[in-house]
Amino acid sequence: GENVEQHPSTLSVQEGDSAVIKCTYSDSASNYFPWYKQELGKRPQLIIDIRSNVGEKKDQRIAVTLNKTAKHFSLHITETQPEDSAVYFCAEKGGYQKVTFGTGTKLQVIP
């Protein structure tokens, strides 16, 4: 079945540094890869996504890269700020029409 591995589970960075979160997936039919940010006690919110026909996508300080051959994709946050502190989830959607999430990464940005 579908499986998404996400690393690291926790990540601490100094304010202004970059943060990178990586995910791997197993379903070769996966064609859509969203990333969600969940602040404490709130619902996950979609922050960026990428489709299988694109290798990289950027939106201001966040970017996502996709390597379909290796079946992995990554979230990059540059110039991190304290408000970036949250739990981040990667996800994939493929042939089975369901969204499968990674296990989450708790990011802490230290002022």
Place this chain on the structure above:
Amino acid sequence: SQTIHQWPATLVQPVGSPLSLECTVEGTSNPNLYWYRQAAGRGLQLLFYSVGIGQISSEVPQNLSASRPQDRQFILSSKKLLLSDSGFYLCAGGGRTEAFFGQGTRLTVV
């Protein structure tokens, strides 16, 4: 735009009592709908997903069930709650791509 309505936001129920959480979708038709559970500090566990009316797929054996009586309505139920059913329940819906989440229901079984 697509909106997921989920209620209630918090719920405290005694062990053995029934449960019914409702989720409705606006802004899209024939959405895929999902129920997730999130334990404190943990990831998102997919409980059920549905691609259409009356079509429910269960991901894990459990004390819960789901139903989809209408295209934009998804209900999570239990006949008798267990202590282990406590958690943060999230309904999500989406078209062919991303999933949007409801506000979540924090369920405490006492």
